[in-house]
Amino acid sequence: MRTTTAPETVAELIARQWGDHRPGLKHEDGLLTHHRTAQEAAARAALLVDLMPPGAEPHLGVLLDNTPEFPFWLGAAALAGAAVAGINPTRRGPELARDILHTDCRILITERAHLPLLRGLDLPGVRVLVTGTEEYEALLAPYAAAKPGEAALRAPAPDSRLLLYFTSGSTGAPKAAICTQGRLAAAGSALARQFTVTPDDVHYVCMPLFHGNAVIADWLPALVGGAAVALRRRFSASAFLDDVRAYGATYFTYVGRAIQYLLATEPRPDDRTHTLRLGFGTEAGAVDAARFAERFGVRLVEGYGATEGGASVQRTPDTPPGALGRAGAGDDLAVIDPETGTECPPALLAPDGRLLNGSAAIGELVNRGRSLFEGYWRNPDAEADRTRDGWYWTGDLFFRDAAGFLYFAGRTDDRLRVDSENLAAAVIENILARWTDAAAVAVYAVPDEVAGDQVMAALALREGAVFSPEAFAAFLSHQPDLGTKMAPRYVRIVGAMPTTATNKVHRVSLRRAGFRCEDPVWHRSPAGAYTPLDPPTLTTLLATYKAQGRLNLLAR
Template structure:
């Protein structure tokens, strides 16, 4: 009965209301536990508070600047009940950029906590009222609404097309864009993932990815809500605390993005790593090598999926998906790999007997959805809308190639394409190969301008704690033993770091890496020609190299 009621809602509000009579434990955070009913009652109280505080005529938006505390899912549920939308605010933003994000959403209420108050003190936020959750003033406000029931207090009609999320997507240039997600899309995504992963009411979803990001809400919180499953919150991701949390909360499901899996694999192995209740991890960017290592060490299957942040395209993994592929297009999507310059479909990928892609230059293109797209637009950003939807097609901004059977392979972002000696390469493909090196805990590949024309390959490597100092001969031997590593894929520059620079969502901070290039404070190794051995990059090398860039009129390309 619980599952039937939970999965039928056409809106998030209906899914929230279905938990009103559910008195099972449903939320865990540190030493706190709450039932589904208590969480729903808290959401109803916050919906009533929102209805009273939001000025008449204001957009029904509330900005949420919080870590993963119980307040975050309660405000998500409150917004759904009230016909409002939560705008997740990234706490790594600072100063005018942070103020811009809040004001861009036109939110008139900002919900935050004392730990984040220093971020907003001194910011010019006209017309924005701040609520600080861990204060007596806030508690007193909520006490006035303790008797509220779901659906009693709204600020706008609650309909399938009502906005419920505004979540920022980052890019390599320009300010972050706030993607719109409606109640119908979020509820539909939750129901779809329930079916795909077989989520049960007795499951516990461990939410350790930041909830201001779409991944945690759409792929973790929404299916838990749709199935009537519980959620366990981690304030911020911690690789060292991951397994202890999973055992403590009896968690069965989690999501990940970016380098989270690499960080977990970099922790000290223990003989009882297999002793955990997890059934599945769902996310992106783990890579086939790390997914296999994770399954071997923890006994947990990782399911790599793909869905553009804005909802415009998705790929579904099936049992017959070959190694390295993401899957096929989700039924109903007309996905194609297209050459952006010609608007024509790229030919199928060709592989040699060892699985090496032979025609990457012509097979790799941008993934587009030529059919009906679920993309719901960006908030107050028609230029970004027009860039995303062109000629009636949804352009994902991601590079893929497709084999003859229709399986799709991720090849990176469009701004992660390199052109080396007139050949187009995808950074993600090179990263996949370099990640096989056992000494590396994390790998990032990106382009630096060639002094004459095109690009050169640069890689940043973070070594495992137990790894010895970098051995150029050992690394060269590793490169020569990789059957699918083409000669133009070999990095010209190697930057060695103790820890990979990442964004707030654990994705590699490629913009910072590209801008620094070989002019960085960390040790850099390089080879001047493809056949030369790697050696340390010295100040004298830098002086000579910059002179070559100046002679060719390309020095201004560095640091972009």
């Protein structure tokens, strides 16, 4: 790893690329040097300075696949003292417009492929730049000779905002977590040290750059260590190994079910013929991590650290299977019962790893010590909820064994994490409530059989209505703001919605029962059709949970 002084800003990391003519950015259309990538970032920084309206917050939205333009604009924002809001292309309609406007983006960078998402949206005061067009190239041309440090809206500093990354919570609408240049530079440096990143490495970025994982855990440590970055426009399990070989990739990151998708590909005799040495991410699961290492000869390192920076869990060599590790340096992590505010007792684990006292041991992970949380953009209520009582509440469920190792157990209340995407139940409930046959709707998480969560909905029907799986699937297909991860995997038809003494939906009882209940439950196939979750199907499903070591999570 190249070492001079520790970088204090991401702008400094971009400037360090100037004059470095080694391979820096590999993509489907060619190869750029580190110097060229810095040059492209500097040109966009100068353009940004001229386009940003006077007095506006220096924020730009980036609605792109993993094309070279994405890291160019990340670098441009760093050099210009601006901030990038990563816009999620799985969002739809008013919810997509809300993300752009909430973060005060006055400029939106997109590409032709995503223009249909913007049709009909009311985006007052937002200038849209479409990459790859003649107009876009003409705008950039006068700035081709710009150099890092020549143009800035605000002088880059460690406390300069650089990223506004959306995360969902119990309040419904996604919250934009603030990430400063100083914290991001430090995170990149820490990972570069942990994984000994050198200029000989090639970091394969196949997770979406609008998500914190790809930027913080993949792009940034490559910048620090002088490694090349190889971009995949969108994740493809079938193209993964071909890309790795073509780019000479040595490192990649993953989230959610990506590892399961890779394991589902047809085995090949050359599965171990590649340059990869390491994968780093979250939610692979101990079973699949072992299978991945056996098949591909690549070690997976599981980690935990929210984009907000409020808590981190670090893996150590003695971390047992299924655990993520212990508290990160400086953190004072505890598993807290949110009802009582007291620490949960240690988990009792059977010899096969099953959790025996889940109802008592599972609680919310809380950081009672130092927190790097930098707040949410224009959301003081969410900030106050996250930091109540002087502690940082992660919103994630964990349990802790007697030796202090932490195990991830899901999301709190109506938070869901589906295939690496954080969702809020209230948003999905508002969409399902449009279905004319529904008298009441509740949405909640059930554990996925491999990693993260799946969406489950309980529906109480209007008098005289009969549930039609075909009509319900058709209704979902016509909802413009139903994101690609939001359609319920399981639908439970209840005679009456269970409620608490205060007439709130009794979500605890719904989650506790999951899809193993006396009410009719319908199961969604990958094609989108709903079929009854009959006993044979349920038996097969539970066998999958058992094989993945997650059966115990269904009984919490």
